[in-house]
Amino acid sequence: xxxxxxxxxxxxxxxxxxxxxxxxxxxxxxxxxxxxxxxxxxxxxxxxxxxxxxxxxxxxxxxxxxxxxxxxxxxxxxxxxxxxxxxxxxxxxxxxxxxxxxxxxxxxxxxxxxxxxxxxxxxxxxxxxxxxxxxxxxxxxxxxxxxxxxxxxxxxxxxxxxxxxxxxxxxxxxxxxxxxxxxxxxxxxxxxxxxxxxxxxxxxxxxxxxxxxxxxxxxxxxxxxxxxxxxxxxxxxxxxxxxxxxxxxxxxxxxxxxxxxxxxxxxxxxxxxxxxxxxxxxxxxxxxxxxxxxxxxxxxxxxxxxxxxxxxxx
Amino acid sequence: xxxxxxxxxxxxxxxxxxxxxxxxxxxxxxxxxxxxxxxxxxxxxxxxxxxxxxxxxxxxxxxxxxxxxxxxxxxxxxxxxxxxxxxxxxxxxxxxxxxxxxxxxxxxxxxxxxxxxxxxxxxxxxxxxxxxxxxxxxxxxxxxxxxxxxxxxxxxxxxxxxxxxxxxxxxxxxxxxxxxxxxxxxxxxxxxxxxxxxxxxxxxxxxxxxxxxxxxxxxxxxxxxxxxxxxxxxxxxxxxxxxxxxxxxxxxxxxxxxxxxxxxxxxxxxxxxxxxxxxxxxx
Numbered sequence: 001x002x003x004x005x006x007x008x009x010x011x012x013x014x015x016x017x018x019x020x021x022x023x024x025x026x027x028x029x030x031x032x033x034x035x036x037x038x039x040x041x042x043x044x045x046x047x048x049x050x051x052x053x054x055x056x057x058x059x060x061x062x063x064x065x066x067x068x069x070x071x072x073x074x075x076x077x078x079x080x081x082x083x084x085x086x087x088x089x090x091x092x093x094x095x096x097x098x099x100x101x102x103x104x105x106x107x108x109x110x111x112x113x114x115x116x117x118x119x120x121x122x123x124x125x126x127x128x129x130x131x132x133x134x135x136x137x138x139x140x141x142x143x144x145x146x147x148x149x150x151x152x153x154x155x156x157x158x159x160x161x162x163x164x165x166x167x168x169x170x171x172x173x174x175x176x177x178x179x180x181x182x183x184x185x186x187x188x189x190x191x192x193x194x195x196x197x198x199x200x201x202x203x204x205x206x207x208x209x210x211x212x213x214x215x216x217x218x219x220x221x222x223x224x225x226x227x228x229x230x231x232x233x234x235x236x237x238x239x240x241x242x243x244x245x246x247x248x249x250x251x252x253x254x255x256x257x258x259x260x261x262x263x264x265x266x267x268x269x270x271x272x273x274x275x276x277x278x279x280x281x282x283x284x285x286x287x288x289x290x291x292x293x294x295x296x297x298x299x300x301x302x303x304x305x306x307x308x309x310x311x312x313x314x
Numbered sequence: 315x316x317x318x319x320x321x322x323x324x325x326x327x328x329x330x331x332x333x334x335x336x337x338x339x340x341x342x343x344x345x346x347x348x349x350x351x352x353x354x355x356x357x358x359x360x361x362x363x364x365x366x367x368x369x370x371x372x373x374x375x376x377x378x379x380x381x382x383x384x385x386x387x388x389x390x391x392x393x394x395x396x397x398x399x400x401x402x403x404x405x406x407x408x409x410x411x412x413x414x415x416x417x418x419x420x421x422x423x424x425x426x427x428x429x430x431x432x433x434x435x436x437x438x439x440x441x442x443x444x445x446x447x448x449x450x451x452x453x454x455x456x457x458x459x460x461x462x463x464x465x466x467x468x469x470x471x472x473x474x475x476x477x478x479x480x481x482x483x484x485x486x487x488x489x490x491x492x493x494x495x496x497x498x499x500x501x502x503x504x505x506x507x508x509x510x511x512x513x514x515x516x517x518x519x520x521x522x523x524x525x526x527x528x529x530x531x532x533x534x535x536x537x538x539x540x541x542x543x544x545x546x547x548x549x550x551x552x553x554x555x556x557x558x559x560x561x562x563x564x565x566x567x568x569x570x571x572x573x574x575x576x577x578x579x580x581x582x583x584x585x586x587x588x589x590x591x592x593x594x595x596x597x
Contacts, residue, residue, distance in 0.1 A: 030501065031420035035428060038413035038472055045469030046435040049443035049450075056445060066449065110336055116329050126583055127337055130344055133575040135530045137547040138568035141554065142347040145561055151358060153346045156366040167362075187343065248439050251532045255551055272441045277448070277537060286445045293442035300437040 050293070057287035063280040075287035085288065087263055088271040091178070095267050096246040098182045103189050103242055104235075110190070111197035112227075125195075132191035140255035143184040147171055147256075174264030177257050181265045184252045189245060193238055200234035201227070233306075240303040244296055268292050351377055351566035358562055377566035385563065391549035392570070398460050398545060399528040402467040406475050406524040407517065409468070414479035415505055419488065436473035440533050448537055458540045466538070467528040475520045482516030483509065518585040526575050546571055 025033075057075055059068040079085050114124055134142065146152050147170040158164040170176040204227065212222050250269050253259060259266035259274060266274070269292055276285025350358065352373040361367060381388040416422055417429065447466065451457040490512075491504040499507065510517065535545040544552070550567050579586060 027420050028423060031416040031422035034412040034416035034420075035422065038409045038476055039428065039431070041409070041465075041469045041472050042432060042435050045465060046438055046443060046473075047431070049446040050435075050438050052446040053443055066453075113329065113332050113336060118326065118329050118333065120333075124333060124337055126580060127341060129579045129583065129586070130576060131340055133526075133572060133579045134344060135547060135568070135571040135575060137530070137532050137550055138347075138571045141550065141564060141568045142343055144554075145350065145565060146343055146346065148561070150362050151561070153342070153368075156363045159363045160366065187340075190340075244437075248441075250441070251547075254532075254536075255554060269439070269441055273444075273533075276445050282445050282449070289439075289441040289445065293439055296439050297434070297437050304433065 061282040088266045092267040099185045100242040107193040115201045128191045136251035140252035391546045395546035402528040403524040410475035418483035432473040482513040
């Protein structure tokens with residue numbers, strides 16, 4: 001080893017062949033220089049904290065002194081015996097499935113509609129960007145106001161039409177609060193998913209429909225036999241995007257219900273926040289956050305596996 | 315023949331009815347928020363069944379003025395948000411362009427590892443790293459500074475931006491810059507003069523995405539700031555706690571949070587659609 005390293009050292013001492021022209025940077029060196037700042041930010045500010053968060057989750061952390069005491073997997077074991085946490089997992093499931101199913105159905109319908117030929121289609125698509133653009137926090141407040149018992153639009157409209165006979169206190173009852181939270185999330189997610197569906201619909205060759213039409217296939221047959229099967233790849237992607245987004249939901253729950261009433265809308269992500277920054281149980285909160293992160297990572301991996309089946313990144 | 319024409323007309327009418335209903339449902343909440351922001355608090359509290367009305371009786375922009383002049387911290391947090399979002403956008407775009415160029419064009423060792431790292435870190439949910447951030451910022455004195463927000467947001471938005479930019483660079487034929495380099499351009503000049511003008515849509519999409527993400531970001535701001543560096547979304551959420559009942563002002567504040575994004579969205583509509591969808595579909 002030592003003998004081998006001497007030889008290049010001697011070569012280095014020799015004067016370079018071209019002394020007058022500055023030697024251009026090698027492609028490798030130049031590339032590294034370009035990539036380093038971005039990678040530094042990512043590794044230093046995302047990767048490292050992630051690993052450190054995992055280390056925290058293996059400890060009990062005293063809030064006052066900041067002292068760590070190693071606890072092994074105790075925090076993780078505790079999680080699965082904590083009835084509050086179990087309840088929050090259930091709430092997450094209801095919320096996540098509810099939002100995913102409703103958004104899928106509604107956005108597919110809306111995309112099919114907007115894919116028709118009619119005047120003002122472009123305008124409709126531009127209008128679709130408005131709910132998308134509403135800041136998450138503003139969206140939460142907007143719906144808090146919509147669901148306001150005495151003064152909100154929803155109750156007043158439902159009473160005027162005769163559907164309700166009293167001012168429903170949506171955000172103060174477990175069931176209605178969950179409905180409110182789901183509606184709020186669907187409203188925010190719907191436009192983007194509709195646009196994804198629209199893009200997918202437009203990639204279906206029109207010739208297929210014409211051929212089916214000539215063969216005498218009706219509207220519904222064409223939908224079941226052509227549209228739906230050809231949408232399946234986008235459908236997988238959209239389902240993953242939706243489930244990941246619902247698992248990350250935080251802002252709107254913070255303004256709408258703060259996880260209440262009685263933990264009815266306390267999804268796991270909000271629970272991790274509450275444990276860490278309200279109850280100041282950092283190790284425990286980190287453990288819960290880590291479990292959520294792993295679920296999200298697994299879902300994402302499934303997504304990319306689907307996208308890049310057997311394809312290298314280059 | 316006439317039956318077919320009539321069927322077509324009926325179908326067309328049904329389409330229009332469906333479009334109007336669905337667009338109406340989609341826009342009513344936003345419209346209601348906007349309309350509320352034009353009312354006086356006094357009007358709001360008498361506005362319920364059976365005297366319910368949607369349009370304000372005496373529309374006023376009073377609430378918009380008061381959140382910036384009377385409400386404590388409103389103006390400051392708006393400025394804070396801009397002071398965080400704009401530098402974040404600039405840094406992200408520059409660094410992402412450089413990294414994406416290298417990843418798309420140059421032979422770099424461990425390229426797949428780098429790309430995988432980017433992919434992996436773009437999936438990390440905020441909550442997963444927030445606790446270390448909190449403890450770190452308290453210890454290092456960066457708590458409640460704009461600097462830590464900018465750093466965090468840059469890191470957060472970077473992986474996705476690099477990914478999208480690389481996708482755009484990949485679609486531009488390498489022969490173009492090779493020709494420029496034969497003519498005596500350096501690599502950076504070729505990037506600046508040939509590649510960037512051609513990838514303007516990608517550049518715009520990345521910039522817009524970075525701006526909107528940092529403008530809307532709430533959770534990190536909520537945990538890492540307290541007084542001086544409170545961002546606008548965080549300020550609104552505090553506003554709910556302080557003035558529990560001032561709904562007209564609250565809605566005005568919410569509309570203000572949305573305006574920059576809507577302006578950007580409508581101005582760069584085409585690029586947003588292209589960038590967002592390709593980003594989501596191609597990864």
